[in-house]
Amino acid sequence: MMGCADVLGLDLGGVTDAPVTLRSATVVTAGAPAPYCEVRGTVAPANTIVVRLPVDGWTQRYVQTGCGGLCGNANINYGQAATCPPIADGTVASATTDMGHQGRPDGSWAAGDPQAQLDFAYRGVHVTAETAKAIITAFYGRSPAYSYFTGCSDGGREGLMAAQRFPGDFDGIAAGAPANNMAVQNTFHHAWNVLANRDADGEYILLAGKLPLIHAAVLAACDKLDGLRDGQIDDPRLCRFDPARLRCHAGQDPATCLSAAEAAVVRRLHDGAVDARGRRLEPAVSHEWGSELEWTLFVPAAQGQTVASENFALSYLRYLADPNEARPGYQLSDLSFTVESFWRTVLPSSTYLAAMDPDLSAFRRGGGKLLLWHGWNDQHISPRSTLAYYDALRATMGASTVDRFAKLYLLPGMAHCxxxxxxxxxxxxTPVMAWVESGRPPARIVAAKTTGRTRPVYPYPTVARYDGTGSTDDAANFVAHTPRVPVRNDLDWVGRPLYSHGYQTWPRVVDGRLVLR
Incomplete structure (x- = not known):
């Protein structure tokens, strides 16, 4: 094994498609479970990478972590992987990247920089994997035996993008709440969150003070559908809540009920974006019943506030929807909720920024394993989007084939990531590692809450059911239950053809512009 400082002398020419510049290599001990060599550098033109190499006890595993949002920050974030023993004890080599740009979360980094757009879309993660593996091989004198990727939100999209475009980069991928439908998610979905809650004067109709009232009513109606009243809804698809039941009666205190306009907003926020004829412009159900307390992402506490959904939508609509024309003055009111506008808005960026190709044949043939996971109460990215992708995967490749290399976990009551x-x-x-390294298919995972509650979560469509004995806060008292009649997912929406193979492009930068097929 070479010394940490000697890493700076490595010749990495030809490792990837562009020059690699290493800027620092330092042994870190403070705050670490074990000492590691931290290497920082750049893959041209502007992909900042950070690689961590355990000084002792390396297990020949490599873990690459994803970003969130529009990235722009190369800080390793293990997220849910922090509870994985090899991560916790510092025995894995790891890396991450800012995906080709720095800062500016408003998306303005993309204006006039097509290469930054490609690096964010898919190239940044790939060249980081190539570079990190070369550094690891030189440092230890042997290459990684197993390579993994883990990420949530945009990190989930990055993991799926790797499986679809660079199937040999990782042996196992954990993709959480993936923003794989980014071109729709960050346009019609988030714009609807805002516009569906505004009146003719531009004022908000529903304010966050009413969300606990709505949430309590939803739980009263649907919490016990799984046989247990425990403050969470195991499968919101079974909930048939009608917000109209909260409409105020004559003389009722308005703090204890909803106006007709507020009830209509709740319905619109739940159902998601549609055109004037009711045709869906995003997958069915935008926000699940039971997630109402998380709606502060797009329901403000007071008039005059700018909600996060507005920032998400404008960042994309202004700088990423059209790869060659920035529109910094674009407003949400400029977006038309029509089928024609839908396709004009989400294409062409879907062809290289979305990760919706359901043909993972090459990834499967290489022995790759995929674990998808999503919280049912996700307020940012609808779990229906992940269900739609999983259904498309099974329809494209065959259910039995998919079951041998991909699993989906849906976590009741959990919000975004x-x-x-x-x-x-x-x-x-750890379940991904066990599946890759020993062929042991993942079974249940146990999720915990700071209150002390633990619950098992099983691969979809199996759910956890209380066995009738002991504490309902103890995962040991729950068993697996597979519904005899599975809930059918409503896949009818305008963008369903996006879950297909063949329209994805590999753009080129020519004379400062992004050229797509």
Whole structure:
């Protein structure tokens, strides 16, 4: 094994498609479970990479972690993988990247920089994997035996993009709450979150003070559908809540009920974006019943506030929807909710930024294993989007084939990548490692909450059911239950053809512009 400082002398020419510049290599001991050599550098033109190499006890595993949002920050974030023993004890080599740009979360980094757009889309993760593996091989004198990727939100999209475009980069991928439908998610979905809650004068109709009222009513109606009243809904698809039941009666205190306009907003936020004829412009159900306390992402506490959904939508609509024309003055009111506008808006960026190709044949043939996971209470990215991708995967490749290399976990009560009222801390990476390294298919995972509650979560469509004995806060008292009649997912929406193979492109940068097929 070479010394940490000697890494700076490595010749990495030809490792990837562009020059690699290593800027620092330092042994870190403070705050680490074990000493590691941290290497920082750049893959041209601007992909910042960070590689961590354990000084002792390396297990020949490599783990690459993903970003969130529009990235722009090369800080290793293990997220849910923090509970994975090899991560916790510091015996894996790891790396991450800012995906080709720095800072500016408003998306303006993409204006006039087509290469940065490609690096964010898919190239940044790939060249980081190539470079990190070369550094690891030189440092230890042997290459990684197993390579893994873990990420949530955009990190989930990055993991799926790797499986689809670079199937040989990773042996196992854990993709959480993937923003794989980014071109729709960050346009019609988030714009609808805002516009569906505004009146003719541009004022918000529903404010966050009413969310606990709505949530309590939803739980009263649907919490016990799984046989247990425990403050979480195991499968929100079974909930048939009608917000109209909360409409105010004559003389009722308005703090205890909803106006007709507020009830209509709740319905619109739940159902998601549609055109004037009711045709869906995003997958069915935008926000599940039971997730209402998380709606502060797009329901403000007071008039005059700018909600996060507005920032998400404008960042994409202004700088990423059209790869060659920035529109910094674009407003949400400029977006038309029509089928024609849908395709004009989400294409062409879907062809290289979305990760929706359901043909993972090459990844499967290489022995790759995929664990998808999503919280049912996700307020940012609808779990229906992940269900739609999983259904497309099974329809394309065959259910039995998919079951041999991919699993989906849906976590009741969990919000976006964590948080929420349900158990939300769990180890998703160890099951991936066991599946890859020993062929042991993942079974249940156990999720925990700071309150002390633990619950098992099984591969979809199996769910956990209380066995009738002991504490309902103890995972040991739950068993697997597979519904005899599975819930059918409603896949009818305008963008369903996006879950297909063949339209994805590999753009080129020519004379400062992005050229697509």
């Amino acid at each position: 964590g948080g929420g009222e349900g158990p939300n801390t769990f180890d998703i990476l």
